Amino acid sequence: MTHPNSYAIRMHETGGPDVLKVEALAPREPGPGEVLVRQTAVGVNFIDTYHRTGLYKLPLPFVPGSEGAGIVEDVGEGVEHVGPGDRVAYTGRSTYATHYTGPAAGVVPLPAGISDEEAAAILLKGMTAWMLLEEIRPLQKDETALVWAPVGGVGSLLTPWAKHIGARVIAVTSSAAKAERAKALGADDVVTGYDNVAQKVRELTGGKGVDVVYDSVGRISAEASLASLRPRGWFITYGNASGAADPIAPGRLAAGGSLVMTRPTLFNFTDTPASLARASKRLFSLVEKGVLNADIGQRFALKDAAEAHRALESGTTTGATLLIP
Known part of the structure; x- marks a missing residue:
C-alpha cells in the first residue's frame, strides 16, 4: 500500500x-x-x-x-x-x-x-479521569473533591464525572470566564485565582478540608493542595502545568494529618x-x-x-x- x-x-x-x-x-x-x-x-x-x-x-x-x-x-x-x-x-x-x-x-x-x-x-x-476517580481511590457519593484546572482537557471531564458520582466539587481556576465555565460543568463552588486557595477551601468546607485533591497544576499548587485536605485525605498530583512540583518531605504528609500522596500515570x-x-x-x-x-x-x-x-x-x-x- x-x-x-x-x-x-x-x-x-x-x-x-x-x-x-x-x-x-x-x-x-x-x-x-x-x-x-x-x-x-x-x-x-x-x-x-x-x-x-x-x-x-x-x-x-x-x-x-x-x-x-x-x-x-x-x-x-x-x-x-x-x-x-x-x-x-x-x-x-x-x-x-x-x-x-x-x-x-x-x-x-x-x-x-x-x-x-x-x-x-x-x-x-477521559481514561485519565476514570483512573483518577474510579481506580486509584474511588470517589464516593457525598465526598468533597478539589479540582484544579476544571475546564482543561482532563478537568472538563473530571468535574461532571465527579458530580455524576454524587460528590461535591470545589474548583480552582485562573479567571472569571473559566469560573463560569466550571460552574456550567457542574462545579458547586469555584475559587478564582491562586492566592489563599487553602484558606478559601477551608471556609467553604466549614474548616474541615476536602477528601481528595486532583491537581494537574504542579509547582504552584502543591502546597495549597496539601493544606486543603482533611486528615487522611488524598493528594493526587497528576500534571505539571506550572512546572514540576517541588519535592515533598514525608513529614509534610504526617503534619497534614496522615495524608496520602500519589503521582499516577495512566499507562500503569x-x-x-x-x-x-x-x-x-x-x-x-x-x-x-x-x-x-x-x-x-x-x-x-x-x-x-x-x-x-x-x-x-x-x-x-x-x-x-x-x-x-
Missing part, C-alpha cells in the same frame, strides 16, 4: 514549539500484533509539551502524540478484535502523523454513537487489553449517556502542531485540542 502524501511532525531536539517540524514519512507496515491506521483526528495533550521541552526525556528524533482515531488500513498477524475498515481510537506513541502503526492491544473499536473526533478528543483525557492502569477495554467502555458509556461531553475547544491542521502547542501552553485553550491530518 503506497502513501505518497504521508507525513509526520518530528522533533530532532527539545525546546519551544519551533522544534516541531513537518517531515515526509511513509508509515510502517504492521508487524505481528500491530495495526496500521489512517488517522482522521489526533488528540493534543499536555504530556506532549513535556516531551517537546525535555521535561520527560525521550530518545531523539521523536514524533510526539499519545492518542488518535481513524480507520484501520491493515492489521498484522494475530490481530482479531479489529480489521481493515473499522473505526478505532487508541493510545500510543507518535500519533502526530497522517498514519499510525502501533500495538493492537492499545486499540479500541468505536461504538456507532462516538465520532472519530470525539474519540480522539476524549480517550486519553491500562497496561492490559482487559483494563484498556474496561476503561474505554466505561468512558464511552458516559459519553453516550450525555454525562460527559467531548468538548472540542480548538482544532488545528496537523501541519500547525506548533501553533497548537503555543495555544495550549498560553493557558487560553478550553476543553480538548485536536490536530486534523
Whole structure:
C-alpha cells in the first residue's frame, strides 16, 4: 500500500514549539500484533509539551502524540478484535502523523454513537479521569473533591464525572470566564485565582478540608493542595502545568494529618487489553449517556502542531485540542 502524501511532525531536539517540524514519512507496515491506521483526528495533550521541552526525556528524533482515531488500513498477524475498515481510537506513541502503526492491544473499536473526533478528543483525557476517580481511590457519593484546572482537557471531564458520582466539587481556576465555565460543568463552588486557595477551601468546607485533591497544576499548587485536605485525605498530583512540583518531605504528609500522596500515570492502569477495554467502555458509556461531553475547544491542521502547542501552553485553550491530518 503506497502513501505518497504521508507525513509526520518530528522533533530532532527539545525546546519551544519551533522544534516541531513537518517531515515526509511513509508509515510502517504492521508487524505481528500491530495495526496500521489512517488517522482522521489526533488528540493534543499536555504530556506532549513535556516531551517537546525535555521535561520527560525521550530518545531523539521523536514524533510526539499519545492518542488518535481513524480507520484501520491493515492489521498484522494475530490481530482479531479489529480489521481493515473499522473505526478505532487508541493510545500510543507518535500519533502526530497522517498514519499510525502501533500495538493492537492499545486499540479500541468505536461504538456507532462516538465520532472519530470525539474519540480522539476524549480517550486519553477521559481514561485519565476514570483512573483518577474510579481506580486509584474511588470517589464516593457525598465526598468533597478539589479540582484544579476544571475546564482543561482532563478537568472538563473530571468535574461532571465527579458530580455524576454524587460528590461535591470545589474548583480552582485562573479567571472569571473559566469560573463560569466550571460552574456550567457542574462545579458547586469555584475559587478564582491562586492566592489563599487553602484558606478559601477551608471556609467553604466549614474548616474541615476536602477528601481528595486532583491537581494537574504542579509547582504552584502543591502546597495549597496539601493544606486543603482533611486528615487522611488524598493528594493526587497528576500534571505539571506550572512546572514540576517541588519535592515533598514525608513529614509534610504526617503534619497534614496522615495524608496520602500519589503521582499516577495512566499507562500503569491500562497496561492490559482487559483494563484498556474496561476503561474505554466505561468512558464511552458516559459519553453516550450525555454525562460527559467531548468538548472540542480548538482544532488545528496537523501541519500547525506548533501553533497548537503555543495555544495550549498560553493557558487560553478550553476543553480538548485536536490536530486534523
